[in-house]
Amino acid sequence: MPLLKIDSLEIEVEKGTTVLQAAMVNGIEIPYYCYHPALEIVGSCRMCLVEVEGMPKLQVSCNTFVGEAPPERKIEGKYDMVVNTHNDLVIQERKNVLEFLLLNHPLDCPVCDQAGECYLQDYSFKFGNAHSRFDEDKRVRPNEYLGSQIVINHNRCILCSRCIRFTREISGTSELFVEARGNKSKIAALEDKPLDNLLAGNVADICPVGALLSTDYIHKNRIWNLKKQPSVCQDCSVGCNVDVFYQKDKILRLTPRENHDVNGYFMCDIGRYGFHRFEDLDRITTPMARSNGSFSAVSWDEAIRKTADKLGDEGAKIAGIVSPFHTNETNFMLGQIINGPTGTLPQMNDEEIIYQSGFRISNDRSPNRRGMSDVCPALLEDLVSEIDNQDVRMIYVLDDGIDREIDDVWKKILAKMDFVVVQTYAMTTLAQSANIILPGPAPYEREGTITNDGGRVQWLRPSLPMKGESRADWEILMMVMKALDKDAQDFTDIGQVMKDMGEKFPAYDGLSFFRLGPHGMSLNGRANG
Amino acid sequence: MSTFEPVLTSNITKENSHTLDFYQSIGGYSAIKKVLSMSPLEVIDVVKASNLRGRGGAGFPTGLKWSFVPKDSEKPIYLINNADESEPGTFKDRLLMNKAPHQMLEGMIIASYAIGCHTSFIYIRGEFYREYMLLEKVVAEAYENNLLGDNILGSDYSLDVVIHRGAGAYICGEETGLIESLEGKRGWPRIKPPFPAIEGYLQCPTVVNNVETLSCLPHIITRGADWFQSIGPEKGPGPRLFCVSGRVKNPGVFEEPMGIDLKDLIFEKAGGITNDNKLKAVFPGGSSSAILTAAEAIDVKMDFEELAKKKTMLGSAGVIVMDETVDMVHACLNIARFYAHESCGQCTPCREGTTWLVKMLTRMVKGRGTLKDINMLFEITDNIGGLIDFSKGSYGKTICPFGEAVAWPIRSFVEKFKDEFIKYLPQEKVAA
Numbered sequence: 001m002p003l004l005k006i007d008s009l010e011i012e013v014e015k016g017t018t019v020l021q022a023a024m025v026n027g028i029e030i031p032y033y034c035y036h037p038a039l040e041i042v043g044s045c046r047m048c049l050v051e052v053e054g055m056p057k058l059q060v061s062c063n064t065f066v067g068e069a070p071p072e073r074k075i076e077g078k079y080d081m082v083v084n085t086h087n088d089l090v091i092q093e094r095k096n097v098l099e100f101l102l103l104n105h106p107l108d109c110p111v112c113d114q115a116g117e118c119y120l121q122d123y124s125f126k127f128g129n130a131h132s133r134f135d136e137d138k139r140v141r142p143n144e145y146l147g148s149q150i151v152i153n154h155n156r157c158i159l160c161s162r163c164i165r166f167t168r169e170i171s172g173t174s175e176l177f178v179e180a181r182g183n184k185s186k187i188a189a190l191e192d193k194p195l196d197n198l199l200a201g202n203v204a205d206i207c208p209v210g211a212l213l214s215t216d217y218i219h220k221n222r223i224w225n226l227k228k229q230p231s232v233c234q235d236c237s238v239g240c241n242v243d244v245f246y247q248k249d250k251i252l253r254l255t256p257r258e259n260h261d262v263n264g265y266f267m268c269d270i271g272r273y274g275f276h277r278f279e280d281l282d283r284i285t286t287p288m289a290r291s292n293g294s295f296s297a298v299s300w301d302e303a304i305r306k307t308a309d310k311l312g313d314e315g316a317k318i319a320g321i322v323s324p325f326h327t328n329e330t331n332f333m334l335g336q337i338i339n340g341p342t343g344t345l346p347q348m349n350d351e352e353i354i355y356q357s358g359f360r361i362s363n364d365r366s367p368n369r370r371g372m373s374d375v376c377p378a379l380l381e382d383l384v385s386e387i388d389n390q391d392v393r394m395i396y397v398l399d400d401g402i403d404r405e406i407d408d409v410w411k412k413i414l415a416k417m418d419f420v421v422v423q424t425y426a427m428t429t430l431a432q433s434a435n436i437i438l439p440g441p442a443p444y445e446r447e448g449t450i451t452n453d454g455g456r457v458q459w460l461r462p463s464l465p466m467k468g469e470s471r472a473d474w475e476i477l478m479m480v481m482k483a484l485d486k487d488a489q490d491f492t493d494i495g496q497v498m499k500d501m502g503e504k505f506p507a508y509d510g511l512s513f514f515r516l517g518p519h520g521m522s523l524n525g526r527a528n529g
Numbered sequence: 530m531s532t533f534e535p536v537l538t539s540n541i542t543k544e545n546s547h548t549l550d551f552y553q554s555i556g557g558y559s560a561i562k563k564v565l566s567m568s569p570l571e572v573i574d575v576v577k578a579s580n581l582r583g584r585g586g587a588g589f590p591t592g593l594k595w596s597f598v599p600k601d602s603e604k605p606i607y608l609i610n611n612a613d614e615s616e617p618g619t620f621k622d623r624l625l626m627n628k629a630p631h632q633m634l635e636g637m638i639i640a641s642y643a644i645g646c647h648t649s650f651i652y653i654r655g656e657f658y659r660e661y662m663l664l665e666k667v668v669a670e671a672y673e674n675n676l677l678g679d680n681i682l683g684s685d686y687s688l689d690v691v692i693h694r695g696a697g698a699y700i701c702g703e704e705t706g707l708i709e710s711l712e713g714k715r716g717w718p719r720i721k722p723p724f725p726a727i728e729g730y731l732q733c734p735t736v737v738n739n740v741e742t743l744s745c746l747p748h749i750i751t752r753g754a755d756w757f758q759s760i761g762p763e764k765g766p767g768p769r770l771f772c773v774s775g776r777v778k779n780p781g782v783f784e785e786p787m788g789i790d791l792k793d794l795i796f797e798k799a800g801g802i803t804n805d806n807k808l809k810a811v812f813p814g815g816s817s818s819a820i821l822t823a824a825e826a827i828d829v830k831m832d833f834e835e836l837a838k839k840k841t842m843l844g845s846a847g848v849i850v851m852d853e854t855v856d857m858v859h860a861c862l863n864i865a866r867f868y869a870h871e872s873c874g875q876c877t878p879c880r881e882g883t884t885w886l887v888k889m890l891t892r893m894v895k896g897r898g899t900l901k902d903i904n905m906l907f908e909i910t911d912n913i914g915g916l917i918d919f920s921k922g923s924y925g926k927t928i929c930p931f932g933e934a935v936a937w938p939i940r941s942f943v944e945k946f947k948d949e950f951i952k953y954l955p956q957e958k959v960a961a
Contacts, residue, residue: 041720042720042875043720043928044717044720044875044876044877044928045876045877046876046877046878046926046927047877049926051921051922056919056921056922056924056925057922057924057925057926058922058925058926060720063720063722065722089921089922090922093922093926096878096912096926097877097878099912100877100878100880100881100882100885100912101877101881103881103885104881133905133908134885135889135892135902136885136888136889136892137888139884158877159874159875159877159880161875177715178715178874180874181698181870181871181872181873181874182869182870182871182872182873182874182880182883182884183869183872183874183880183881183883183884184874185874185880
């Protein structure tokens with residue numbers, strides 16, 4: 001492997017590695033704008049210039065590939081390439097480029113949403129000049145909408161062309177282009193072909209400055225006020241890795257988190273803006289019991305006792321409705337309680353979309369169908385006849401919180417039931433037919449593991465606190481279990497549920513949040529995986 | 530030297546010099562007969578031996594450029610004839626296309642054969658509509674006479690020529706910008722590597738040669754590399770078309786040997802300065818070259834090496850003459866405007882720097898400059914394209930050489946005519 005010397009560091013790198021990549025991996029900072037690992041290299045921002053020994057010009061490190069030098073051309077007899085990333089020449093060149101980039105920039109950081117995570121701001125502090133030498137009038141242009149969700153502030157744009165390359169190479173939709181030429185150049189979209197594809201939100205993420213903004217987040221908050229929680233998107237079975245930015249009990253935005261086994265660098269707008277669904281939802285925050293056709297709040301003790309009294313009837317068969325929207329642990333726990341047939345609510349299918357780059361939005365818009373089937377293997381297609389056969393009179397439903405119309409099949413099932421328990425977070429039509437409602441957390445409040453359709457188990461981490469008296473889903477089920485059987489195993493945290501689940505389902509053996517880490521773990525090759 | 534006879538333009542004054550009949554009557558297309566009996570490698574060797582250097586501006590050795598094309602390429606190989614002549618002060622390719630188009634076409638066939646290309650393009654400047662219409666006819670004529678198409682002159686070599694019109698951008702004369710444009714994309718030069726010889730048009734090996742370079746080829750083949758090498762200086766020999774314009778009595782294209790004295794070019798060939806005014810400054814090689822003062826200009830030979838010593842370049846050999854009546858600050862602003870208008874906008878220094886220069890120079894012309902501005906002009910030009918001394922890290926700040934093409938002439942204006950810039954400053958500021 002070629003031996004590369006960057007500054008004082010000697011490293012062996014794969015042939016064909018760029019200097020920029022080698023530097024990044026080894027903790028040497030080379031500033032850059034136009035380079036993005038998922039996009040074609042254009043080398044136009046000129047920010048990543050470094051000195052390469054033996055080359056008269058400074059080289060853009062994003063497009064300088066380290067190769068094997070013939071023995072007679074090795075530097076100092078051993079190096080295939082020697083790179084200097086912070087000598088006077090390079091430092092001065094960075095100052096020069098930053099000076100150019102800031103000529104027409106409005107320097108409006110105090111009102112800019114990018115402030116705090118802006119590469120123009122960061123690099124100016126680190127590498128730039130303290131004063132501007134530009135005595136002329138700045139070029140000023142009005143903001144424009146590129147699509148219904150994306151607005152561009154041309155004055156802040158540095159024309160790195162990342163957004164253009166994104167629409168050409170990743171989404172394959174090519175809405176964006178450069179209009180005009182030279183200093184008049186600007187990012188534009190045609191009026192009759194706006195930037196309205198389902199990946200559009202990503203251009204605001206990959207914009208290194210505050211030029212492209214999502215209308216959903218613009219002027220809402222400042223980034224340093226927000227907490228960031230790495231988690232997993234729950235809007236389809238792909239399970240894109242995300243960072244959830246939230247303040248107190250409110251999510252402000254979602255951004256994709258890099259995971260090359262799942263989503264690469266991006267996410268779709270369905271997931272990105274999906275969290276709004278839970279904002280104005282009429283939430284159930286206390287246990288409720290129905291008497292005489294109306295619900296009244298009851299204490300947890302009472303709710304659990306009422307539930308256990310009914311379910312615990314000698315010889316009673318209990319049907320269970322597990323849910324692909326719930327975690328593996330929750331579904332597993334329900335599987336442990338019920339003794340009758342198991343089913344799930346009808347799947348709600350949507351369009352499957354696969355983009356040019358292979359980025360996929362699954363037709364199955366539930367996040368955990370695979371995991372649910374793994375830990376509840378006895379799922380029935382035809383639940384109705386089995387309920388008839390076994391004369392089941394009680395049902396425990398893990399509700400997915402989606403307010404769907406109840407079809408005839410379900411009406412029939414519910415009509416048969418003497419006792420219905422619904423564990424949910426919203427007053428859905430289904431919940432209204434319950435005898436007891438047990439309040440659980442909504443998505444983004446839940447913790448556990450979910451398995452995507454590629455068989456990757458991922459750590460779903462909670463971002464928001466649970467509302468009111470609601471409790472973790474596995475905890476509710478454990479309370480019910482304990483009430484039914486005093487000798488049942490006592491779980492004090494979700495890790496123990498996972499351990500028990502692993503014992504019963506070997507594919508999930510040895511699972512822990514620690515082992516899953518930020519990028520999850522593939523079930524492929526594991527027993528019954 | 531006195532025995533020099535023009536070859537490229539020897540027949541341009543004759544009637545119908547653009548027709549196939551005429552070209553064949555003076556022995557045209559005999560070179561390709563000779564070439565078709567040689568191996569491509571032999572052709573490359575002859576051109577290498579002739580030491581022909583590109584006539585477009587950079588002066589890269591043509592034979593060497595060809596030899597970079599992979600010999601065992603599985604992809605098709607393309608030749609592009611760069612007829613996007615847009616360098617200010619340059620109008621030689623247009624003349625060649627108008628008056629000796631078959632000579633150019635024969636050169637294209639020779640070059641294509643040498644590099645193993647079977648589809649060749651003429652990328653012609655959009656404004657050259659007349660030349661475009663003519664070339665369409667010329668190419669059709671060549672097809673009819675089996676000089677193009679399948680099995681040229683009964684050999685097993687086939688070549689198609691496609692004419693593509695540019696859309697009016699200076700930067701599309703830069704080879705990678707041209708290739709992008711030919712692919713139907715925006716004319717933004719590509720980052721190198723990969724070089725066009727490896728990955729050019731449609732990611733296939735591509736050679737881009739200038740009209741005049743190609744027009745030299747038939748003569749090199751017919752008369753031999755030694756003949757070509759014997760004309761002018763050893764390191765850049767051959768006949769050369771010099772375009773002399775500006776404040777001269779007799780502007781035009783002059784075919785002269787490389788290494789001719791600039792003084793002779795201006796005062797003899799072009800008939801001297803208009804109204805017998807005093808010479809002030811000269812662009813020796815198009816507006817992208819640094820200007821020479823009168824003192825420098827009367828003492829320089831027009832060849833690559835000599836001009837490099839004077840920290841300028843032969844470029845496209847577009848000699849623009851300025852006399853004592855020319856206001857150098859206005860001339861400088863004019864050049865800056867051109868480059869700001871033509872900057873493609875891709876690289877930061879060029880996109881931002883060119884407009885900064887225009888804004889600053891405009892302010893100076895309006896009498897609102899300061900002494901500091903003169904210093905800033907140096908700084909800005911250095912940051913766009915650097916010094917002309919090729920010291921380490923002082924150039925190559927942009928993807929394509931446009932950065933240097935802006936920086937060098939403007940820097941030379943300020944450097945060599947600083948007094949005139951100072952005259953534009955408000956007097957009180959000078960005193961302070």
